[in-house]
Amino acid sequence: MRHTVKQLADLAGVSPRTLHYYDEIGLLKPSSVGENGYRYYGEDTALRLQQILFYRELDVSLSEIRTILDTPRFDAQLALQSHRSALQARVERLNGLIETIDRTIEHMRGEREMSAGEMFVGFDEETQRRYEEEASRLWGEKHVKESRRRWDGYLKEKQGAILAEGGAVYRDLVAHLDDDPASAPVQQAIARWHQNLRYFYEPTPEVLHGLGQAYSQHPQFRATFTRMHPDLPDFLTAAIEHYCRNLASAA
Amino acid sequence: MRHTVKQLADLAGVSPRTLHYYDEIGLLKPSSVGENGYRYYGEDTALRLQQILFYRELDVSLSEIRTILDTPRFDAQLALQSHRSALQARVERLNGLIETIDRTIEHMRGEREMSAGEMFVGFDEETQRRYEEEASRLWGEKHVKESRRRWDGYLKEKQGAILAEGGAVYRDLVAHLDDDPASAPVQQAIARWHQNLRYFYEPTPEVLHGLGQAYSQHPQFRATFTRMHPDLPDFLTAAIEHYCRNLASAA
DNA sequence: CATAGACTATCACGCGGCGTCAGAGTCAAG
DNA sequence: CTTGACTCTGACGCCGCGTGATAGTCTATG
Structure with a gap:
C-alpha cells in the first residue's frame, strides 16, 4: 500500500x-x-x-x-477504545438535543411551558459532567445511572449553582498554579472539587485517583483544561494524586 | 423574560x-x-x-x-423537524464511526484484513448519500432500508465508482451554470444524477421532485452545494424540476 | 454618598485550520 | 510530442471568534 x-x-x-x-x-x-x-x-x-x-x-x-x-507511551488500540466511548458520549449528547427539539415543538404548540435555559439543554451545559461520566465509564458503569438519577433530582437553579461551583474550582486552581500542588489552598480547592463531584455520584478513592490521571491523559479532558491554562492538566493530576494519598493515609 | x-x-x-x-x-x-x-x-x-x-x-x-x-417563509417548527432528522443522521454517522473503530481494533489484533479506504469509513465517504437518505426520509421511510440493502450489496470498488460518478455530475453541472437549466447538456447531467440515485434506491418522480426542491431549501444540502458553487443549489432545483416535468409528460 | 466588583459597551489585533490561487515541475496516456 | 491530471512550494485571505484595552453603567454594601 x-x-x-x-x-x-x-x-x-x-x-x-x-x-x-x-x-x-x-x-x-x-x-x-x-x-x-x-x-x-x-x-x-x-x-x-x-x-x-x-x-x-x-x-x-x-x-x-x-x-x-x-508521546512514547501512546497506545493506538487504547486510544481507539477511548475514541469509542467519547463518540458514544457524543451520541448521547445528540439524543439529548433531539429531546430538546421535541420539547421545543411542544412549547411552540402551546402544550408545555419552557424556560430560556431549557431551550439550550444539550448544547454545552453539561459538558464537564459528561466528560466525567465518560471517565467513570472507564472504571465502572454503575456510576452512570447513579449520576443521572442524582442530577435529575436537583432543581434547575441548584444545577446551575453546582456547575458554577465546579467552574470556580478550576479557576481557583489556575490562580494557584505557581503553588505547590500539595499546598493547603490547592488541596482545599481539590476538596471542593471532590464535593462537587459528589453531587453527581459518590466517587470511590479509585475513581478519584483515576479521574486525576485522566485529566492529563484523556484527550478531551486535557483539551478542556489546557484551554483554561496550559499547565492546568498536569497540575490537576499532581494535586489530585496528593489529595488521594491523604485520603488513603487518613483511612 | x-x-x-x-x-x-x-x-x-x-x-x-x-x-x-x-x-x-x-x-x-x-x-x-x-x-x-x-x-x-x-x-x-x-x-x-x-x-x-x-x-x-x-x-x-x-x-x-x-x-x-x-427568508419570509421560514417556519421554525418545520426547521426543528429538519434539525431532528439531521441530528438523527448524525447519530447514525457516529455509530458508523464506532463500527470503524471496532473493525480497526480487530485489524490491529490481526483478526481481520483492512484496506486503507475502509479505515476512513464513516468520516466523509457517504456524506452525500446520507443526506439523500435523510431527504427521502422526509417523504417516506421505505427507501432507507432499500438503500442500505442495495449499497451493502455492491463491492467496495463499485461503491467508490458510484460515489465518484455522483461527484462528477455536480462538477459537470457547475461547468454549465451559465446555461439554461433546461438545456440538453444540463438535462443529460441530471439524467446521470438520476441513474446514480438508482444505485441506492428506485426514486419515484415524487421523490425526485422533492429532492430537487430539498437541494436548495434543506440546510445541509444547500450548504454542501453552495460550497461547490454559490449558484448551484438553485440551479440544481430548477434543472431537476424541468427534468421531472419531462418525465411526467413522457409518461 | 462613596466604593468596589461585576457588568456593559466598542475597538482591534491575532489565531487555528485550512481554501484558494499562482507558477513551475512530474507523470502517464494517446 | 502533447495534454491533462497530478505534484510541489509559496502566499494571501477567510471565518468565527478569543483576548485584551479602555471607558461607562449597575448594584450592593459600608
Whole structure:
C-alpha cells in the first residue's frame, strides 16, 4: 500500500492542502518522499491519519493531537477504545438535543411551558459532567445511572449553582498554579472539587485517583483544561494524586 | 423574560463576544437596546439563538444560517423537524464511526484484513448519500432500508465508482451554470444524477421532485452545494424540476 | 454618598485550520 | 510530442471568534 497525496486525501475525505498542512506542522509526515519531491503514504501513516481524524472529530486541536500521538507511551488500540466511548458520549449528547427539539415543538404548540435555559439543554451545559461520566465509564458503569438519577433530582437553579461551583474550582486552581500542588489552598480547592463531584455520584478513592490521571491523559479532558491554562492538566493530576494519598493515609 | 448579554450567553453556553459578533453581522439582533447601550434579549431572540445553535451544530456557516432564518417563509417548527432528522443522521454517522473503530481494533489484533479506504469509513465517504437518505426520509421511510440493502450489496470498488460518478455530475453541472437549466447538456447531467440515485434506491418522480426542491431549501444540502458553487443549489432545483416535468409528460 | 466588583459597551489585533490561487515541475496516456 | 491530471512550494485571505484595552453603567454594601 503506497498512496500519493490525492489518493490518501480522497480515501480519507480530506483535501490535499490538509495533508500538506499536516506535514508542514509535523502532525503527519509522509512515509517517504520521492526524488521528485512527491509525498508517499503507507499503512503506518494511514493509521495515524485515522487517529488524527478521530481526535479532530472530537474537537481536539491539531497541536494537542500531535502531542498525544507523539508521546512514547501512546497506545493506538487504547486510544481507539477511548475514541469509542467519547463518540458514544457524543451520541448521547445528540439524543439529548433531539429531546430538546421535541420539547421545543411542544412549547411552540402551546402544550408545555419552557424556560430560556431549557431551550439550550444539550448544547454545552453539561459538558464537564459528561466528560466525567465518560471517565467513570472507564472504571465502572454503575456510576452512570447513579449520576443521572442524582442530577435529575436537583432543581434547575441548584444545577446551575453546582456547575458554577465546579467552574470556580478550576479557576481557583489556575490562580494557584505557581503553588505547590500539595499546598493547603490547592488541596482545599481539590476538596471542593471532590464535593462537587459528589453531587453527581459518590466517587470511590479509585475513581478519584483515576479521574486525576485522566485529566492529563484523556484527550478531551486535557483539551478542556489546557484551554483554561496550559499547565492546568498536569497540575490537576499532581494535586489530585496528593489529595488521594491523604485520603488513603487518613483511612 | 428579559436577559442581558451575559445571562443569555450563560444559558446558551456561548460567550458574550459571540453574541456581540452575531449582533454585528446581523445574525442575532437583540430584542431591544437600552438607553445605556445595553443589549436586551427576549424569548423571540432566545428561540432564534436556539435555531442558530442547531444550524451551527450541523456545521452550517453563519451567513447561510442568516439567509435561512431571514427568508419570509421560514417556519421554525418545520426547521426543528429538519434539525431532528439531521441530528438523527448524525447519530447514525457516529455509530458508523464506532463500527470503524471496532473493525480497526480487530485489524490491529490481526483478526481481520483492512484496506486503507475502509479505515476512513464513516468520516466523509457517504456524506452525500446520507443526506439523500435523510431527504427521502422526509417523504417516506421505505427507501432507507432499500438503500442500505442495495449499497451493502455492491463491492467496495463499485461503491467508490458510484460515489465518484455522483461527484462528477455536480462538477459537470457547475461547468454549465451559465446555461439554461433546461438545456440538453444540463438535462443529460441530471439524467446521470438520476441513474446514480438508482444505485441506492428506485426514486419515484415524487421523490425526485422533492429532492430537487430539498437541494436548495434543506440546510445541509444547500450548504454542501453552495460550497461547490454559490449558484448551484438553485440551479440544481430548477434543472431537476424541468427534468421531472419531462418525465411526467413522457409518461 | 462613596466604593468596589461585576457588568456593559466598542475597538482591534491575532489565531487555528485550512481554501484558494499562482507558477513551475512530474507523470502517464494517446 | 502533447495534454491533462497530478505534484510541489509559496502566499494571501477567510471565518468565527478569543483576548485584551479602555471607558461607562449597575448594584450592593459600608
